[in-house]
Amino acid sequence: MQAVVRVFEEAKTSPDVGSKFLNMMMIAFLANTPETLGWLFTHLIQSPKLFEIVRAECDAVGDIDGTAPFLKLTPHLYSALFETCRLYVFTGTPATVIKPTTLPGMGDHVFLPGDILHSMGQSAAMDVHVYGEDAKFWKGHRFVGEGEHLLKYDLTFGIGRSPCPGRNFAIAELCLIATRMVQTFDFSEPMVTERLRFDDADFELRSPKPERNVDIIDLDGKVYRIIHPGNGSDRGPPGMTAANTPESDFACKLTPRM
Numbered sequence: 001m002q003a004v005v006r007v008f009e010e011a012k013t014s015p016d017v018g019s020k021f022l023n024m025m026m027i028a029f030l031a032n033t034p035e036t037l038g039w040l041f042t043h044l045i046q047s048p049k050l051f052e053i054v055r056a057e058c059d060a061v062g063d064i065d066g067t068a069p070f071l072k073l074t075p076h077l078y079s080a081l082f083e084t085c086r087l088y089v090f091t092g093t094p095a096t097v098i099k100p101t102t103l104p105g106m107g108d109h110v111f112l113p114g115d116i117l118h119s120m121g122q123s124a125a126m127d128v129h130v131y132g133e134d135a136k137f138w139k140g141h142r143f144v145g146e147g148e149h150l151l152k153y154d155l156t157f158g159i160g161r162s163p164c165p166g167r168n169f170a171i172a173e174l175c176l177i178a179t180r181m182v183q184t185f186d187f188s189e190p191m192v193t194e195r196l197r198f199d200d201a202d203f204e205l206r207s208p209k210p211e212r213n214v215d216i217i218d219l220d221g222k223v224y225r226i227i228h229p230g231n232g233s234d235r236g237p238p239g240m241t242a243a244n245t246p247e248s249d250f251a252c253k254l255t256p257r258m
């Protein structure tokens with residue numbers, strides 16, 4: 001943080017721009033990245049066939065750091081991460097028009113200062129022309145092999161003039177943490193519980209909550225019904241964060257692998 005502040009000070013950037021940038025970084029560290037990891041594990045540990053191959057990939061890479069080429073080394077994990085992003089993090093980002101603007105594909109319409117442009121990430125994520133008829137399902141291996149070319153449609157980190165500058169950092173961090181977690185722990189059957197409050201102790205669990213269900217496609221191509229905490233962002237327009245927030249907590253017990 002201090003390094004970022006120093007860059008802004010040296011460039012004599014206005015405090016307004018600097019503080020917006022820092023706020024965005026805080027949100028990214030505190031909300032986007034952890035929520036993304038949560039959604040990933042919610043699905044991954046309930047896809048037995050996929051999880052088996054992800055575990056083999058992670059075990060095979062051994063002791064790596066964030067500079068590892070995860071797409072090559074752990075293709076199923078990488079794919080599952082981007083599939084998670086497609087369904088839970090691809091919210092689309094708003095931008096305020098500051099000077100009269102036309103846009104490709106929008107004819108002669110002139111957008112005026114104050115208009116808000118919003119890329120509809122969540123609709124794009126469900127485009128069956130891009131992803132196929134199974135777009136509504138979480139299918140962790142969607143981007144493996146022939147599906148890898150679909151990664152070019154990724155909108156997780158925004159589009160346009162100011163895409164996320166933390167993209168590579170976030171991907172490396174998420175792949176590294178996920179790999180280490182898979183290498184280190186066995187995961188128990190999951191459960192859905194009431195959300196922790198900010199003043200609850202770490203690792204506390206609240207009472208069980210009736211879970212919701214969604215259907216996913218596992219590596220064997222079959223549809224499985226899994227338990228799900230509910231998508232708390234389904235009830236309104238996307239907020240400031242990119243990652244959706246769950247309605248309840250999703251919990252399971254992690255035991256060190258022998």
Ligand code: HEM
Binds near residue numbers: 022024025036092158
């Ligand atoms: C999963 C993790 C992350 C997601 C999904 C995410 C997503 C986004 C999105 C959608 C935007 C808006 C882009 C646009 O306006 O088109 C954004 C902007 C931004 N992100 Fe991230 N981000 C993540 C992680 C990070 C990290 C780790 C950092 C910092 C190291 C970061 C720093 C920023 C900053 C500073 C902006 C504002 C850029 C600007 O307006 O010029 N992000 N991010």
